[in-house]
Amino acid sequence: MTQKTMEARKALGTSDLKVSPLCLGGNVFGWTCDEATSFAVLDAYLEGGGNFIDTADVYSRWVPGNQGGESETILGKWLTERGARNRVVIATKVGAQVESGSGLGREHILRAVEDSLRRLRVDTIDLYYAHYEDTKTPVEDTMEAFDSLVRAGKVRALGASNHSPQQLTDSLEASKREKLARYTVLQPEYNLVARSHFEGTLRELCEPEGISVVPYYGLASGFLTGKYRKGQPTPHSPRAAGVLKKYDNARGWGVLEAMDGVSKRHGASLAQVALAWLGAQRTVVSPIASATSVEQVRDLLGAFKLRLDAEDLRALDVASSREP
Numbered sequence: 073m074t075q076k077t078m079e080a081r082k083a084l085g086t087s088d089l090k091v092s093p094l095c096l097g098g099n100v101f102g103w104t105c106d107e108a109t110s111f112a113v114l115d116a117y118l119e120g121g122g123n124f125i126d127t128a129d130v131y132s133r134w135v136p137g138n139q140g141g142e143s144e145t146i147l148g149k150w151l152t153e154r155g156a157r158n159r160v161v162i163a164t165k166v167g168a169q170v171e172s173g174s175g176l177g178r179e180h181i182l183r184a185v186e187d188s189l190r191r192l193r194v195d196t197i198d199l200y201y202a203h204y205e206d207t208k209t210p211v212e213d214t215m216e217a218f219d220s221l222v223r224a225g226k227v228r229a230l231g232a233s234n235h236s237p238q239q240l241t242d243s244l245e246a247s248k249r250e251k252l253a254r255y256t257v258l259q260p261e262y263n264l265v266a267r268s269h270f271e272g273t274l275r276e277l278c279e280p281e282g283i284s285v286v287p288y289y290g291l292a293s294g295f296l297t298g299k300y301r302k303g304q305p306t307p308h309s310p311r312a313a314g315v316l317k318k319y320d321n322a323r324g325w326g327v328l329e330a331m332d333g334v335s336k337r338h339g340a341s342l343a344q345v346a347l348a349w350l351g352a353q354r355t356v357v358s359p360i361a362s363a364t365s366v367e368q369v370r371d372l373l374g375a376f377k378l379r380l381d382a383e384d385l386r387a388l389d390v391a392s393s394r395e396p
Contacts, residue, residue, distance in 0.1 A: 080376060081123075082357045084161075085256030085284040087229035089198055091124035091161050093351050094375055095286055097362035098127035102142030103135050104364050110146045111153075116366040118156060120373040126259075126286070126360050128165035128203055129188050144191035152193050163199035163286075164188050165233060167206060175206035178217040185221055201231040201259060205239040211246045219252035231257035231286070237273040244281060255283065259360070262287035262353075264296060264327050264346055264392045265319050278355045287350060290359035295319045296346040298328065321396040330391035334384045340374065347375035349388050 081090040096117045101110040114125070127147055133140035144164060151157050166184040167176045174180045188197060200221065202214065221227040232240055232255045240258065247254035258278055262270040266289065278285055291297055293315045299307050302325045306312045318324075334345050343361070350359040363369040380388075 080121075083284070084199065084229060084286075084357060086282050087199075087256050089161050089229055091358050092122045092376070093358055094122055094347060094372060095124040095126050095163075095358040095360040096122055096369075097288070097360045098125055098143045098147055099131050100143075100362045100364055101127070101131070101146040102138065103132035107146050107149070109364065111150050112366050113363050113369050114147070114150050115154070116369040117363075117373070118154075118159065120370065121376065122373065123159060124161045124163070124358055126163045126288075128168060128201075129184055129191075130165070130168035130203065141187065141191050144188055148191050148193035157194060161198045162192060162194065163201060163231065164192065164197055165201040165203035168203040170204050170206050170208075175204075175209055176202050176214040176217075177206070177209050178213050181214070181217040181221070185226055189226065196226060196228055198228045199231050199257060200227040200229070201233045201257070202235070202243075202255075204234045205232075205236060207239070211239070211243045212250060215243060215246050215250065215252045215254075219247075219250075222253040229257065230255050231259055233259035233288075234261075237277055240274070240277060257284050257286055257357075259286045259288055261289045262350065262356075263290050263292045264331070264349055264388060265292050265324050267392060275355055283355070284357040285353075285355040286358050286360060287356060288360045290350050290361050291343055291346055292319060295324065296327070296331065296342060298331075298342040301328070323392065323394040323396045326391040326394055327388070330387045333387060334380065337384070338378060338380075340378050341371050343371055344375040344378050345380070345384075345388075347372065348378040348380050349385070351375065352380055352385060 080093050084091055127143045130140045131143035132138050166181055218230050230253055260270045293311055295315050331342050331345050335342055347359050350356050361372050363372055
């Protein structure tokens with residue numbers, strides 16, 4: 073790890089956690105990455121200076137034969153075998169199964185955290201997210217449950233993922249009113265072709281509250297890597313149709329064209345450009361990106377070194393602000 077990478081560590085909100093400017097997504101572990109490949113990806117990320125890994129208790133429940141927790145299990149085994157626990161910041165989530173009635177109720181949170189701790193083989197989770205908002209559970213109940221985990225030393229910091237401005241506001245107010253641990257990180261969907269959900273009320277809420285942003289889908293499910301091209305054959309991927317449904321429009325192709333220009337000026341990959349743009353945005357601390365090979369990890373880590381200038385940012389902003 074270079075001194076330059078060490079200096080790049082950033083604080084997560086008001087917590088004492090310091091993370092690298094790229095967070096490695098663990099949603100692929102136990103899905104498109106088997107255990108051996110996951111270990112290789114994790115090794116390359118750590119060796120390249122990364123220290124922030126994101127997973128969830130629900131990963132990868134959608135795969136036939138899986139129950140959820142496969143990603144945490146693989147990550148926990150890697151942490152143990154590599155002796156890497158003190159070198160990384162581990163984030164996981166609870167509450168994805170809102171429709172099942174689990175959500176963010178107290179009993180479910182207290183039970184789920186024990187399962188995550190066991191699978192991860194750790195005593196403390198560094199960052200614990202509420203995966204989705206649960207409007208059926210009073211925010212006071214949710215924050216009291218999270219507060220008890222922080223007080224017990226089972227969780228160091230709290231985050232909210234996929235939360236609306238109102239739900240985030242209500243949660244922060246409940247924490248302040250009841251003197252409970254509060255959310256210090258927000259994980260929204262945010263990238264060059266999906267800006268409107270976060271930019272505006274959510275971002276304006278995060279800044280004065282000192283909340284750091286760790287966006288997911290930083291590469292727009294692969295669209296911003298350049299493997300999708302207008303007029304070219306669709307990539308062989310189970311999610312390709314869904315990706316094109318969202319981004320096959322004037323803005324999507326215009327963004328790729330602008331990214332091509334920036335890429336050529338810097339000799340950088342499109343993925344590096346997309347992540348560097350995110351890293352240059354207000355409140356964003358560490359965008360999340362997943363990798364299924366060592367080569368992909370090394371490419372993503374190149375975003376550490378890429379610094380976009382005013383001309384680059386202007387070109388990308390103009391293209392990404394177009395109507396679809």
